[in-house]
Amino acid sequence: MTTYIFRRIIQTVLLLIVLSYVCFNLMTLMPGDPIELMISSNPKITTEDVARLREFYGLDQPTYVRYKNWISTLLEGDLGYSRTYRIPVAEMIGPALKYTFILSMCSLILSLAIAIPLGIYCALRPNSKFDYIVNLLSFAGISAPSFWLGIVLIIVFSVKLGWLPAGGYQTTGLVYDNIFSEILDKAKYLILPVVSLSIQSIGRFSRFARSAMMEAMRNDYIRTARAKGLSENIVIWNHGFRNALIPLITIVTLSLSSVFSGALITETLFAYPGAGRLIYTSIISNDFNVAMVSFIISISMVLVMSLIADLLYGVADPRISYE
Amino acid sequence: MKKISLTLLATIVSALLITTSCTKKDSAGSASTETNRYSNNELKIGISQEFETFNPLISNMMATTYMSRMVLRGLTTINADGKWIPQLVKEVPSFENKKASIKKVNGKDRVVAEWEILDNATWGDGTPVTCADFDFATKVAASNNVSIPDKETYSQVEKISWDEKNPKKCTFTYDKVRWDFYMLGTFFPVPKHLEEPVFKKYGSQKEGYEKNSLYTKDPTNVGLYNGPYVVSRIQLGDHVTFIPNSKFYGEAPKIKKIIVKLIPNTGTLEANLRSGTIDLISTMGFALDQALAFEKKVKEEKLGYQVLFQPSTVYEHIDLNLDNPFLKDIKVRKALLYSINKDDLVNALFEGKQQPAIHLITPKDPWYTDDPSKVTLYKYNKREADRLLDEAGWKMGEDGFRTKDGKKLSFTIMTTAGNKTRELVQVYLQNQWKQVGIDVTAKNEPARVFFGETTRKRKFDSMALFAWVSSPESSPKVTLHSSKIPSAKNGYSGQNQMGWVNKKVDDLTTQLEAELDHSKRVSMVHEILKYYTDEVPVIPLYYRSDVAVIPTQMKGYRLTGHQFPETNDIEKWSLE
Numbered sequence: 001m002t003t004y005i006f007r008r009i010i011q012t013v014l015l016l017i018v019l020s021y022v023c024f025n026l027m028t029l030m031p032g033d034p035i036e037l038m039i040s041s042n043p044k045i046t047t048e049d050v051a052r053l054r055e056f057y058g059l060d061q062p063t064y065v066r067y068k069n070w071i072s073t074l075l076e077g078d079l080g081y082s083r084t085y086r087i088p089v090a091e092m093i094g095p096a097l098k099y100t101f102i103l104s105m106c107s108l109i110l111s112l113a114i115a116i117p118l119g120i121y122c123a124l125r126p127n128s129k130f131d132y133i134v135n136l137l138s139f140a141g142i143s144a145p146s147f148w149l150g151i152v153l154i155i156v157f158s159v160k161l162g163w164l165p166a167g168g169y170q171t172t173g174l175v176y177d178n179i180f181s182e183i184l185d186k187a188k189y190l191i192l193p194v195v196s197l198s199i200q201s202i203g204r205f206s207r208f209a210r211s212a213m214m215e216a217m218r219n220d221y222i223r224t225a226r227a228k229g230l231s232e233n234i235v236i237w238n239h240g241f242r243n244a245l246i247p248l249i250t251i252v253t254l255s256l257s258s259v260f261s262g263a264l265i266t267e268t269l270f271a272y273p274g275a276g277r278l279i280y281t282s283i284i285s286n287d288f289n290v291a292m293v294s295f296i297i298s299i300s301m302v303l304v305m306s307l308i309a310d311l312l313y314g315v316a317d318p319r320i321s322y323e
Numbered sequence: 324m325k326k327i328s329l330t331l332l333a334t335i336v337s338a339l340l341i342t343t344s345c346t347k348k349d350s351a352g353s354a355s356t357e358t359n360r361y362s363n364n365e366l367k368i369g370i371s372q373e374f375e376t377f378n379p380l381i382s383n384m385m386a387t388t389y390m391s392r393m394v395l396r397g398l399t400t401i402n403a404d405g406k407w408i409p410q411l412v413k414e415v416p417s418f419e420n421k422k423a424s425i426k427k428v429n430g431k432d433r434v435v436a437e438w439e440i441l442d443n444a445t446w447g448d449g450t451p452v453t454c455a456d457f458d459f460a461t462k463v464a465a466s467n468n469v470s471i472p473d474k475e476t477y478s479q480v481e482k483i484s485w486d487e488k489n490p491k492k493c494t495f496t497y498d499k500v501r502w503d504f505y506m507l508g509t510f511f512p513v514p515k516h517l518e519e520p521v522f523k524k525y526g527s528q529k530e531g532y533e534k535n536s537l538y539t540k541d542p543t544n545v546g547l548y549n550g551p552y553v554v555s556r557i558q559l560g561d562h563v564t565f566i567p568n569s570k571f572y573g574e575a576p577k578i579k580k581i582i583v584k585l586i587p588n589t590g591t592l593e594a595n596l597r598s599g600t601i602d603l604i605s606t607m608g609f610a611l612d613q614a615l616a617f618e619k620k621v622k623e624e625k626l627g628y629q630v631l632f633q634p635s636t637v638y639e640h641i642d643l644n645l646d647n648p649f650l651k652d653i654k655v656r657k658a659l660l661y662s663i664n665k666d667d668l669v670n671a672l673f674e675g676k677q678q679p680a681i682h683l684i685t686p687k688d689p690w691y692t693d694d695p696s697k698v699t700l701y702k703y704n705k706r707e708a709d710r711l712l713d714e715a716g717w718k719m720g721e722d723g724f725r726t727k728d729g730k731k732l733s734f735t736i737m738t739t740a741g742n743k744t745r746e747l748v749q750v751y752l753q754n755q756w757k758q759v760g761i762d763v764t765a766k767n768e769p770a771r772v773f774f775g776e777t778t779r780k781r782k783f784d785s786m787a788l789f790a791w792v793s794s795p796e797s798s799p800k801v802t803l804h805s806s807k808i809p810s811a812k813n814g815y816s817g818q819n820q821m822g823w824v825n826k827k828v829d830d831l832t833t834q835l836e837a838e839l840d841h842s843k844r845v846s847m848v849h850e851i852l853k854y855y856t857d858e859v860p861v862i863p864l865y866y867r868s869d870v871a872v873i874p875t876q877m878k879g880y881r882l883t884g885h886q887f888p889e890t891n892d893i894e895k896w897s898l899e
Contacts, residue, residue: 030771031771031772031775031776031777033775049472049473049474049475049816050814050815050816051814052467052474053470053472054814056467056470056529057470081530081533081534083470084373084375084384085373085375085376085559085560086375086376086378086381086382086533086539087375087376087534087539087559088534088539092559092560095558096560150591151590151591151594154591154594154598155594158594158595158598158600159594159597159598162598162599165598165600166591166594166595166598166600167586167591167595167600168561168562168584168600169561172367172561172562172564172582172584173365173556173564173580173582268587268588269588269590269591270591271561271584271585271586271587271588271591271595273558273560273561273585277560277587278560281373281560284771285373286771
């Protein structure tokens with residue numbers, strides 16, 4: 001087990017280096033660079049300014065040299081400087097990751113809390129009226145585009161009913177008396193984006209849970225367990241659900257890997273200052289340092305969560321061995 | 324199982340009830356008609372563009388400019404009437420008021436001007452604004468370790484001197500004789516007493532100053548600001564809160580707290596306004612079509628808002644690539660222009676809220692002229708367009724398109740993908756040109772590719788539709804002089820993307836920069852405009868309008884239509 005984990009960590013680090021180089025190259029291949037964008041917005045910039053700024057930012061160097069400089073700065077613990085926001089990357093990416101994590105985790109927890117019981121309930125009563133209704137709603141949820149859903153939620157709950165704020169993450173300028181009032185204030189800003197994100201996930205997760213559970217409940221050992229006279233609860237949870245866990249572990253760990261990547265459309269619609277919007281803005285504005293750090297975090301999360309998923313398979317199913 | 328689901332449902336419903344009940348009291352609800360919800364206690368402004376830190380030396384974004392005018396004042400600015408006015412100084416120096424003159428310095432002619440800072444101009448911590456702050460700004464800007472986008476703003480002032488007994492009376496010696504020496508709208512002082520220690524400590528490191536400047540590390544330090552407001556909170560990517568600066572030299576601001584909130588999706592700006600998340604949509608919010616649609620709702624539903632339209636200095640046009648063999652023929656270029664009904668275009672697409680353009684100088688500019696004796700005007704005339712094309716040898720075919728030597732008269736018009744207004748204009752123009760037998764195909768690209776690569780490197784085949792943002796009385800040299808044709812040789816830094824070469828225009832644009840007589844400058848500009856409208860290197864379309872939405876009860880708010888935004892007068896704004 002330890003050897004397996006160690007081997008996977010080494011693979012992860014190597015993969016990370018290769019992927020970061022690929023991403024860096026892809027970034028440099030994009031048309032335009034930070035200076036060209038500056039020239040577009042400032043007609044006063046002279047030829048001398050262009051040469052000076054290119055040299056200043058190291059854009060006159062070959063890509064591999066720039067990558068080497070970037071990685072060595074990163075290894076020194078310096079994430080670089082944002083050319084868009086004019087502050088060190090570490091100072092701006094931290095809050096964005098925190099907000100995205102809160103949004104994504106709330107949505108994931110809510111989705112799992114609703115979708116898994118729903119999926120299991122439907123699997124245990126296939127083709128019932130309830131199952132049909134849940135199936136219909138699941139497909140509706142999966143099919144609804146998030147930008148449309150977000151706008152509908154804003155129009156209904158913010159504009160028409162006036163119950164919830166249309167965007168942001170807290171009441172700007174409000175001074176909180178205590179932690180409870182802060183949590184309450186921030187919670188109301190989370191409701192619409194969380195619901196918007198969760199509606200799709202609930203549909204997806206409940207479909208997965210239903211099919212995994214149905215598959216598990218069709219196995220011979222379920223019939224054997226029932227024949228042995230075990231209670232229905234033990235048959236469902238100890239024999240059925242445990243065997244349905246493997247596909248669920250895959251989907252949950254993969255979803256967890258994106259908790260720091262952000263949800264661009266939802267964050268933009270609800271003016272939520274998360275990492276998704278930050279990554280998008282940094283790519284559009286050629287803010288290499290921010291974009292690269294964001295890529296590294298996203299890639300690392302996918303790799304780490306894949307490793308965790310592999311380890312959890314062994315926990316859920318003792319037949320899986322890592323020797 | 325049932326129990327668990329019910330408990331979960333009950334928990335979610337109660338959580339929703341608790342949070343929404345807390346929301347109700349401070350949300351405006353569907354309060355679109357409740358105009359009395361506004362007071363001078365707070366104003367929330369919505370913008371849709373990102374902003375950076377407020378260091379005036381390095382900031383470059385439009386949204387930052389918009390906000391920095393609330394907290395920083397410079398030597399001069401252009402007011403809403405388009406006139407240069409003093410801000411931190413007693414008066415704008417000129418040759419007429421004898422505050423400026425041409426003197427020999429080290430054997431060369433130089434403009435020397437006297438700028439006298441207001442006696443009560445101080446930084447937010449009470450430290451007086453002095454010549455030393457301007458001198459310090461030029462020193463930082465000159466450093467090779469600081470990434471100043473446009474050095475010339477500061478490097479044009481070669482030397483700043485003052486008498487220690489009167490540190491508010493500054494003598495500026497310029498690098499050359501220039502008539503526009505007083506146009507220092509973006510020349511800001513930097514508080515030497517706060518920033519000098521940072522510059523001394525980190526100035527020798529690359530990007531050391533900007534990384535450690537107090538504008539980055541301690542942006543709520545009141546000593547960094549000299550405007551009517553100071554920053555009390557800043558969260559990049561979300562909002563900035565401003566409170567009045569008790570040490571402001573001018574009229575005390577009326578609104579006690581201003582919050583500028585970033586709402587990146589322009590489609591949700593209206594919902595945010597109507598739900599009370601914001602009270603005002605700035606000029607960096609609605610697109611024109613959104614403003615027109617919202618204006619209709621305001622009238623129909625009697626909402627408590629006013630939609631403002633202000634003609635601006637933004638010139639929407641089509642650059643023609645004069646290297647295109649078909650476009651080399653002036654008759655074809657003129658035919659393209661004659662066949663566009665611009666009056667109909669602005670009425671059909673913009674309900675007349677934007678004005679048809681005749682050349683690159685906008686009506687907000689004192690240099691503007693529409694005098695037919697000075698510029699060539701092209702009124703829609705399909706017959707004339709047909710005649711010119713016939714004369715040029717382009718014969719109408721059976722398919723409704725013109726051909727010459729077996730080649731179809733065909734062009735590609737490129738613009739920024741996703742810009743709804745421009746895409747509508749493209750379709751309109753395609754149809755108009757089709758009427759005279761010209762085939763035009765649209766090919767659009769994301770803005771970063773279009774501006775970063777295609778127009779910058781003149782990679783458009785024939786037509787590029789976009790806009791120039793200018794300021795009144797700016798030299799047209801950068802867009803018209805032949806040395807400004809972008810090429811690898813000049814680092815693609817020029818903006819004569821048409822590839823227009825006219826020796827007379829080259830001479831005139833060069834002479835214009837050194838001409839001290841205002842009336843002579845105007846004549847020279849009109850001569851340039853004559854060549855510009857005669858030779859048609861560009862197809863002028865329309866002058867854009869700035870739009871904003873304000874509460875009806877708001878007073879003192881005036882859109883400017885140029886690059887010095889309305890926040891220059893923020894101390895005059897009132898909601899009561």
